[in-house]
Structure formats: structure tokens, C-alpha cells
Amino acid sequence: MFQGVNASDGIGIGVARVAVEPDLSFEPKAVEDTAAEQARYEAARDRFIEMTDKQIESMTARGLVAEAGIMGAHKEFAEDDGLIEQINGEIAGGTCAEAAVKAAYDMYYDMFSAMEDELFRERAADIADVRTGLLAFLLGQELVDLSSLPENSIVVVSELTPSMTADIDKEHVAAIVTETGGRTSHAAIICRALEIPAVLSVDGATTSIPAGANVIVDGAKGIVLVDPSSQDLADYKAKVMKLAADKAALEAFRGVATKTADGIEKLLVANIGSPKDAEGALDNDCEGVGLFRSEFLFMDAQELPSEEEQFQAYKKVAEMMNGKPVIIRTLDVGGDKEIPYMDLPKEENPFLGYRAIRYCLDNPEEYKVQLRALLRASAFGDVKIMVPLVTCIDEIRNVKALVEECKAELDERGVKYNPDIEVGTMVETPAASLIADVLAAECDFFSIGTNDLIGYTMCADRGQDKVAYLYNPYQPAVLRSLQRIIGEANKAGILAGMCGEAAADPLFIPVLIGFGLDEFSVSAPSILKARRIISQWTKAEADALIEKIMCLKTDEEVKEVLVASAK
């Protein structure tokens, strides 16, 4: 049994598909039987085309038209007559197939990546993918293609990157196991959004879990069983049935308003990282988007996304939400969110350094690209701007001033936007909590980021296991901070929201009702569960719970009361 980080609940039972980066190193050698070598190249090409055809079929069946189009381009680059002729010519001269393929595709890769036009530059990545595929097959390596997997696949990878998840075949993936990432890492957030059970940070998973082994992944407990006993298998199959029954019971909360037991309306919205996640959020009956982590667009690109690219992504979500609120957080780079091509300086304390709004305000022209894209998207829905890592009022004032500059620029271009677009504060630092009254007076809404607020308040890194005992929302210091932030928002008459993971914690929801939280922003699979819990509590009951816990001195005592009070 392997223990890792419990990143995404649920149980997956299936067969391990271990995706290791293929080792494409080879020693070029001279060949004599050139006809046989050309046949080897042809066989690798046929396999690659067969694999690509399957991907296109699977993507088309899932309605992933754009993705299928990219695969179509892969096929064209593999079947290109000019390339085939060039490679066969090299082989005829005595070069081995690996060296001939590499030289030809390297040449095209360099040519495309040097082009001015962005569209051509993007094709370079496709050429690199075809080169990898052909070389892997020539070298007898297996490629695990996450976009077309057999049913009940347990995907075992070293690291789960946003681009891997972009085309992951959700229907056929029973669970994911990785070697890196904590509970609030982006890999974990993605798995929860896709509702795929996941255990992260399993040391040596790709080498210790054999490909083809039968595996059980218990996402809630963070354990992975390889070649389980028949007893374990039977127990887990029973648990899967129970989870399915629980899920079916939640259907009663679909399509109904989110209200406390005494009828106070709450807003129940979703955390997303991409337009694709928005589909999952709508499938789970969200009432809008409370946090669109825009940095995923940046992480998934090779260079800063243009105003047009950002606009298209924001507009897509705004249109999908059809008038429901969509809060988009501006670039939250740094800390645990690295964007390699941005080349931010290495720091001793990256969580306290040059990141998020600090970086953006220091690079206003770059930031304005995003602000203009957000403003343009606001003409297509109820888009709101949220500022991450705020610590002082100047940051909000400066963002608002830049928004005004962008409005003037769009006016000049004759482009439409919502002139009353709201600008809100992500309250995720102790400083923002302490000046919540000042911030509330000058911004349009709050959304509390407990993932960071807990970390900064308790001085406990959200990804560090050894201090995990300090990192929870039941800590008296955190409770006082939350009570203060929500109270100030209520007093100022602005929306008090929360988009950190604590908003979905079943034990914590009544505490948030008691504090007066208006908006709960949670990952897609938590929406119906949160609606059910909210419906079980009256404000008076939640207030009584607050009375009980706010005088307690330790997180353990608080948790004990919350467990005992849970409905």
C-alpha cells in the first residue's frame, strides 16, 4: 500500500497506465540494409497514424472539435510527402531511421519556431509531438496517451500538468496517482474540478507501480493499493456502491435555490481554472463562478497570452454562465504558481515575495492587457474583477486607476464593455483581514481565500506536511480573522464571499452561515453537497454554534464541537 496526499475524493478501481516520459536518446549508426530501415520508419509512421486516428475518433465523439483538429494537424505532419521523401532519402544514404527522423523534424521545428506569426509558432509544438511519437515507436517505447485510454484506467504520472488535463479522457480515467503536488496544488484542484479521484505525492509511483497492475485508489484517504486482495476488492466495490447511492441522493438539491433552513438565500458558485471546468460547474448546477483562476491560461501557454486569447477565454465563460456572476481573478503568479517563461527571479521566500498583484502593478502595461480582456468580456456577461494577495488599500486604488485607463483605451478603439464592472478584493492575507474595514469601503466585494489566509495567519506552508497540523480553518486565530472580515463586509453592505477550500468543508459551512457569509465558491463536485448542508441550518442554530466555538482555545476543541453538531 502507498500513502500519498488525499487530493480528490472518490474511489477508483482499475488498471495502472504508467506514463513516463519516453527515453528518446539513441546512438546514431550507419545502416546497410536501407530498404529494411525504410520499412522500420514506415511501420513507426503507421503506428503513429493509427494512434492519432484513434485520438481523433475519441475526441470527436466527446465533442472536442478543436482538440481533434490539433490531432488532425499531427497526422498531416506525419504523412507529409516532403518530410517522408526527405527522411527516406537520408536513410537511402545510410543514416539510421532515428537520426533521419530527428534531423528532418528538428529542421522543421526550428523553422516554425522562428516564425513571426503566432499561429505558425504554435505549429512547432505539434511538430515536436510528432517527432516524439515517431522516435518513441522507432525506439520500441510505449506512449501513454491520456486522451484515449481504455476504460477504468488508473493514470500514474510523475507530475500532472495543466496541459495534460486539457485533453484527458475523463470517462475512462478511474483515478490519478502522481509523484508530486499537495492538497491545494493546482494538480489537486484540477482533479477535484474534473471529479477524478486522486492521490498525489506518492514517492516513486511511476517506478513502484507496475504498468498493467490492478490498483485501487482511495482519494479520500490518500491511499493506493496495488494488486489488492479479494477482500479489499470486495470492500471497495461496496464502498463505490455506497458513494454512488449518496451521489444519487444529492440529486434532490439540483435545480433548487440555495437557502438556509429559515430561508436566507445564499449564492453557491464554482471555482474554475478554464472554460472546460465551467462545463463541469454547470453540470453540477452552479449559480455562477466565484473564482476563475486566470493563471491557468498563462500556465498552459508558451508565452504571455494576448489580449484576444484572454478575451476569448473570459468571454466563453461569461457566455456559458448566461448572466450569472463570473468573478475572474487577475494573474496570481508566484508562490506555488510558477509560469516558466515569465522568468520571475528565484527568491528565498517566494510566498512573501514578488508575486500576484505586486508583480502585476510593477508591470502595468502587461497587466493592462489582462484588464482590457476582462473589460471586453464584461460586455458578454456579469464579469467581475478580483485582485489577489491584497495587503494595502493602495493596491486596490492602483488597480482601479488602471481599469479606468483601460476603459479610456477601449473607448478610443470603440470597443464595448460594462462601465460599472465591479472590482473586488481577494482577502487572503492577515494584512487584508486587519484592514478589512478600509478595503470594504473602497471595493465592491470580498472573496476570502482561506487556502492562503490560513497559511499566512498560521505561518504554515500549505504544501508542507510537517506543519499540516497547524493548517486548518478551526484554528482560533483563523476563526477570529474570518469573523472580522465577514463582519466588515456585512457592515459595509458588500458581498462577503469565500473561494478557499474551507467554503466546501461540511463541518465548516454552518460556521460560515453564522458569521454571515453570503457567497460560497466551491469546486464543481462540492456544489450539491454544500447546498444540502446550507439547507439544514437556520441562522439562529448557526449563531448558537458560533457562541460555542468562539470561546474555545484550540482547533481540536473547535473541531470536536463541530463534529458533534454536524447534521
Ligand code: PEP
Ligand atoms: C486561496 O488562497 O484560498 C485561493 C482560493 O486561491 P489559490 O488556492 O489559487 O491560491
Ligand code: MG
Ligand atoms: Mg490564494
